[in-house]
Amino acid sequence: MASFLPLLLIVAFFLFSAIRILNEYERGVIFRLGRYVATKGPGLIILIPVLDKMVKTSLRTVAMDVPHQDVITKDNVSIKVNAVIYFRVVDPSKSVLQIEDYLFATSQLSQTTLRSVCGAVELDQILSQREEVNLQIQTILDTQTDAWGIKVSGVELKHVDLPTEMQRAMAKQAEAERERRAKIINAEGEFQAAEKLTQAAEIIARSPNALSLRYLQTMREMASSSQSTILPIPLDFLKLISK
Template identity: 70%
Template sequence: MFAYIPILAVVIFILVTSLRVLNEYERGVVFRLGRIIGAKGPGLILLFPVIDRMTKLSLRTFAMDVPNQDVITRDNVSIKVNAVVYFRVVDPIRAILEVEDYMYATSQISQTTLRSVCGGVELDEILAHRDMVNERVQTILDLHAGPWGIKVANVELKYIDLPQEMQRAMAKQAEAERERRAKVINAEGEFQAATKLAQAAEIISARPEALQLRYLQTMREMAAESQTATILPIPLDFIRSFFHGPSHAAPARAGMEPAEARPAPAPRTTVELTDRPEATPDGDA
């Protein structure tokens, strides 16, 4: 009986070393004598020692950071761009057979694609239409990494490093744009105010009592304030009576036209200057 103990120990050791447990998000590509037999998992997997070899892969989404890339845009601006790429393995067998290291290959193709896409657009497009650049990079990456069993889920530009000279120029441009908008808004406000004042003047000219109501309202607002001195505005009709009152109030004399009532202008004296020499006592010129 004791002779079977070593054999039993060897069998238990082989069983223990042949068992593998894969998580729900893991898959194992099994090679038997160098030939692939399929992807196994998740759960308990039995492998034959010596003849079977398993390569384990994760099906979760990877977030890979693309380092800074020196890029010259289409409008000849030198910038540095980095991004982050989200991808996952959808076909474990192709990810093992088609490429040696799918992580390294995806990283390299992401760097080259980012440089080529950013170099083919202008700086304003990268800054203002970043979503378009992200979508274009994602489409190219998905096209190249698809045969490797890789699915690129998303690409996002993280940081765009601009030269100091370009930052100052963009700041000046933004400041000038803000000033232009402020002037336009101010001009529009003046135009609207002038329009409303013109409409108010037409209403007051048609209804003179509206001016008196406005005058009383102004008086009430001034009286409500806590001031020691109160300034009373004088109506324009009161001032106009001093200038036009005597001309309308003075009666015209009977039998005399208005032109005759005005005093006659003083006669003018005309002096004629000549350049003739004075006469001599002998009468010679």
């Protein structure tokens, strides 16, 4: 039994060194004596001990947070912007052979691109046209990381921190805009009321009976809303007095 112990140890070492199991979302980049051989996985992978080396790569989408960046916009406003980048490895061999650390490289590239794009547009565009800014950053990142076997699937600006004085200025601007809209709505209401009164006056001028009906309706409303006695005066009598 003791004579088989070294053999068992060799077999155990071989199995431990040669057998690898990769998950569905993993791939293995195989090197043999330092040379790239193939990309394998998922499932059972058998390596040649000592000669082969495997680097595992995940194909799942990575959500990377880009820390706040100090940016001066095109209209000279100092702001802080952060974002989140969604990307994944589409070519495991490139992600290992072409770049030392694709996660670190993508993070650094995202920061510089975020500053560059936000610094080339005005503040209003960042606030009101965020989708266009997101798409512009995504296009640049996707183009730059394609050589690393990376696909950038999305970019989202998370927070835009404005200086205190800029927040006050924007609040005053919003208040002035609300006042302007209120005045416009009030003016439109008065204009419509004047139009209706003009139309009513034209109808009464064309039909004297309409004035009598309106007079009687007004007297009825006054009588129903007042507790005192109201004596109606004929319109013909009022016409005589006015003459």
